[in-house]
Amino acid sequence: MTITFGLRDENRALLQRVADMIRDEVLPLEQEYHAEINKGDRWQYTERQAEILEGLKDKAKAAGLWNFWLTDSDKGFGLSTVEYAYFAEEMGKTPLGAEVFNCSAPDTGNMEVFERYGTAAMKEQWLKPLLDGQIRSAYLMTEPDVASSDATNISMSCVRDGADYILNGEKWWSSGAGDPRCKVYIVMVKTGGDDLQKHQRQSMIVVPAGTPGIEVLRPMEVYGHDDAPHGHMHIRFTDVRVPAENILLGEGRGFEIAQGRLGPGRIHHCMRAIGQAEAALEQMCKRSLQRQAFGKKLAQLGANYDIIAECRMEIEMARLLCLKAAWYMDQGDARAAAPWISQIKVVAPKVALKVIDEAVQMFGAQGISQDTPLANAWTHVRTLRLADGPDAVHRRQVARAELKKYTQEKV
Numbered sequence: 177m178t179i180t181f182g183l184r185d186e187n188r189a190l191l192q193r194v195a196d197m198i199r200d201e202v203l204p205l206e207q208e209y210h211a212e213i214n215k216g217d218r219w220q221y222t223e224r225q226a227e228i229l230e231g232l233k234d235k236a237k238a239a240g241l242w243n244f245w246l247t248d249s250d251k252g253f254g255l256s257t258v259e260y261a262y263f264a265e266e267m268g269k270t271p272l273g274a275e276v277f278n279c280s281a282p283d284t285g286n287m288e289v290f291e292r293y294g295t296a297a298m299k300e301q302w303l304k305p306l307l308d309g310q311i312r313s314a315y316l317m318t319e320p321d322v323a324s325s326d327a328t329n330i331s332m333s334c335v336r337d338g339a340d341y342i343l344n345g346e347k348w349w350s351s352g353a354g355d356p357r358c359k360v361y362i363v364m365v366k367t368g369g370d371d372l373q374k375h376q377r378q379s380m381i382v383v384p385a386g387t388p389g390i391e392v393l394r395p396m397e398v399y400g401h402d403d404a405p406h407g408h409m410h411i412r413f414t415d416v417r418v419p420a421e422n423i424l425l426g427e428g429r430g431f432e433i434a435q436g437r438l439g440p441g442r443i444h445h446c447m448r449a450i451g452q453a454e455a456a457l458e459q460m461c462k463r464s465l466q467r468q469a470f471g472k473k474l475a476q477l478g479a480n481y482d483i484i485a486e487c488r489m490e491i492e493m494a495r496l497l498c499l500k501a502a503w504y505m506d507q508g509d510a511r512a513a514a515p516w517i518s519q520i521k522v523v524a525p526k527v528a529l530k531v532i533d534e535a536v537q538m539f540g541a542q543g544i545s546q547d548t549p550l551a552n553a554w555t556h557v558r559t560l561r562l563a564d565g566p567d568a569v570h571r572r573q574v575a576r577a578e579l580k581k582y583t584q585e586k587v
């Protein structure tokens with residue numbers, strides 16, 4: 177029996193329905209969906225892809241299995257962050273899982289921004305179709321020419337001109353911007369100069385994807401994969417003009433919004449990474465019992481018992497830490513939760529990478545091939561050590577919170 181403390185009884189059945197749908201309906205179509213991408217223009221959403229994915233989304237929506245990520249809200253199920261952790265873990269077990277239930281990044285973070293900081297017009301134009309799963313979105317912060325783990329470096333120019341703002345500069349690693357269904361970007365820009373305090377120079381602005389002056393230059397590759405049709409795009413803005421009312425909250429409020437956006441997004445990635453680790457351990461165990469070498473099952477050879485045991489123990493530790501960080505988030509004090517989110521943001525990808533790597537090894541050469549989901553899972557989880565803040569930045573947060581207990585001085 178799986179222990180699911182913190183999950184209210186009424187939501188247990190809901191979680192089981194998600195797990196059942198993933199096993200019975202999503203997993204059987206995964207391979208065909210991904211094979212379809214290789215058939216023609218990788219950046220198109222082919223008829224068959226649409227049939228598979230939109231078909232699954234329609235089923236999930238009709239069954240009421242939709243938008244679980246809207247924690248503590250009357251629009252979703254009102255799950256706590258702790259409860260959502262179990263759902264995200266389940267959805268993380270397969271690449272299409274999160275999108276089928278309208279719970280995928282970067283849309284969830286962007287929807288949260290529109291919900292919390294958007295105007296009524298933005299909610300109508302962007303939040304509504306995002307909540308319905310009709311369009312997708314991207315979040316553009318990282319820039320090629322500056323160390324973007326320090327967001328005070330963000331320098332895309334955004335200058336007021338009458339009733340508009342004009343944007344110039346480049347962004348890269350804009351996840352999801354390759355998808356033809358991606359219709360809107362939330363863009364971190366620089367609106368203030370050195371006369372302002374460091375954290376008041378950046379703003380966020382809403383830019384429709386097709387605005388004149390936007391050029392998608394190329395997909396950035398992850399270990400040689402373009403991740404089509406989602407993509408992590410390198411984009412140039414040349415005199416891109418958007419109405420002044422597209423700025424979120426007002427000039428200089430970018431950091432405030434980034435904090436609100438990134439907290440939940442980071443922990444959701446970790447929850448899904450734990451799901452990927454669980455899926456990899458299951459595959460490793462099954463393989464080690466099915467295959468034989470030197471007259472024994474693989475499980476019985478060398479240190480394989482130890483490897484399996486270590487993987488189980490590390491997953492359990494990571495899950496408990498993730499639930500603790502989620503619990504802190506549920507207490508409503510983002511500042512107190514931040515170091516806990518940083519802890520799990522370092523630990524979850526590290527553990528998932530280790531487990532997936534051991535599973536790859538147990539599969540032999542097949543493990544690194546296209547014939548198991550493991551190679552793809554490894555590259556995906558590896559990116560999490562950078563995306564939403566590199567490990568070192570999160571470790572620094574953890575250390576500062578620790579040191580602050582013992583000094584009044586700035587650490």
Ligand SMILES: Cc1cc2nc3c(=O)[nH]c(=O)nc-3n(C[C@H](O)[C@H](O)[C@H](O)COP(=O)(O)OP(=O)(O)OC[C@H]3O[C@@H](n4cnc5c(N)ncnc54)[C@H](O)[C@@H]3O)c2cc1C
Nearest residue numbers: 315316317318323324325349350351559563564565566568
């Ligand atoms: C697959 C993928 C998807 C992504 N999706 C998006 C997206 O949708 N939108 C978006 O805006 N960005 C996205 N990113 C970008 C990601 O958020 C950035 O790469 C990340 O914030 C780091 O910025 P940087 O690459 O400029 O690295 P830099 O800031 O140049 O940092 C490089 C290295 O410097 C070291 N370093 C930095 N700070 C410290 C410190 N305080 N202490 C010690 N060492 C330090 C670390 O080793 C770090 O890895 C994505 C990245 C990947 C790989």
